Amino acid sequence: MPSPADKEALIEAIYQAPLEPGGLSILVPSLEAALGARVGLFVKRQEGVGLLAGCSSSTALQMAEYGLHLWRHDRALHALDAERPGQIVLDTDLVTADERRKSPFYNDFLGSMDAERGVYASFLSEGGEVYYVSGQRSARCGDYEEDEVRLLDDLVPHLRRSLQTWRHLRRAAVERALASEVLDHAGMGVMLVNARSKMVGANSTAEACLEAAGLIIEDGHIRACDVRMERQLRRAIALATQPRAGAVTVELRASHGSLGVSLLVTPCRQQQLTGREPLATLLLPRVGQASTDLASFARAHGLTPAEARLLDALARGERIADYARRSGISPTTAKSHLRALFDKTGERRQADLIRLALQTARSSIEPAADRN
Incomplete structure (x- = not known):
């Protein structure tokens, strides 16, 4: 868990991210260190899942596979209620060990990355789109502790406001280019x-x-x-x-x-x-x-x-x-x-x-x- 000073620095980085060339991707290393997990930021749409910021140790091919079709088998993602932004879901509450072994998504995809413990938090729902952060780590690290879930809950409103600023600036940049x-x-x-x-x-x-x-x-x-x-x-x-x-x-x-x-x-x-x-x-x-x-x-x-x-x-x-x-x-x-x-x-x-x-x-x- 990060110290109070590290948590404050992380929140400051969340608000600085929209102004940086790398955008939200600059947050990934700090979020991964805070949660002890691979962290990615995504947006769920009707036609698929878009990548906002990829996990630092995942390949572009892995992220593409998830975004194109594997997301359909992600139970934690589907458990996020579009009407309740701020919801936090643990995939261990949704998938049994036996189901995990038989699932191409959980066993073949996440298992190949040694990522058997997932935590998900939606931080914005707008226009049929759900924006969420996902953390995946090894079963050897154990389930997510209460203080880790509470940290993620504390970060959700800051991520929401940062994303809104980032989207506004992106729209403005597109309008300026046009x-x-x-x-x-x-x-x-x-x-x-x-x-x-x-x-x-x-x-x-x-x-x-x-x-x-x-x-x-x-x-x-x-x-x-x-x-x-x-x-x-x-x-x-x-x-x-x-x-x-x-x-x-x-x-x-x-x-x-x-x-x-x-x-x-x-x-x-x-x-x-x-x-x-x-x-x-x-x-x-x-x-x-x-x-x-x-x-x-x-x-x-x-x-x-x-x-x-x-x-x-x-x-x-x-x-x-x-x-x-x-x-x-x-x-x-x-x-x-x-x-x-x-x-x-x-x-x-x-x-x-x-x-x-x-x-x-x-x-x-x-x-x-x-x-x-």
């Missing part, structure tokens, strides 16, 4: 930076977007080529990494061409969950390659063609005065279109309007062969 892929196809650069403008992550399109916007990476930090823009960029990142921060739009002049671009800086909410340093997400269109398809957005909000053209220009980062001059209309007319956009979209600030366009409009990239 969003990054979509933005890659749309020609949008996504960069993750800390409060000191240091690059933490980026999608594959980010480099081209940075170059087009007149930004550079210097010693791992995002920098603007223009001193004034550098101040604005740093201020936007500093604001976005503050508690309860909102989105900030920075107007950047591209290194070539007459149009500027809008760099959208938003807080990265995951840091609130993990407790790690605050981060900001930078969203940047690739100048000259990404064009925002606002047709469906314009129809949804009842925009006139003139209003839709202005919104497209603003989403690209063009200043309203430059747009008016390029379009051959007066600044007053352009501002009246902007007021109409505010009225129809419900926004009251140009930065919020741009953010709405960048976040909800569908983007398309012209094929390279069609560009002039």
